[in-house]
Amino acid sequence: MDVRSSHEDQALVRLREEFGGHRIWRSIRSDGRLGEWVASLHDPAAGVTPTLMYPTPEQLRDALKNERVWAENRRDMSW
Secondary structure, eight states: OOHHHHHHHHHHHHHHHHOTTEEEEEEEOTTSSEEEEEEEEOOGGGOSOSEEEESSHHHHHHHHHHHHHHHHHHHHHOO
């Protein structure tokens, strides 16, 4: 295992632990290599967007943090 794949595996584990309301995975490109970082919403309390896709785990984490805030605001505005 090279250093890059180890770093990416660790990033995937951290994202999954931090954002349990989403299924987080890597897409596979047509050439067989790993592609975008993807989060599929499985708990409506955790976000509002059904699917998020970003090129880096950092960008996905930022988007998932925003999703969490939007979901909280939606709950606060429910009557």
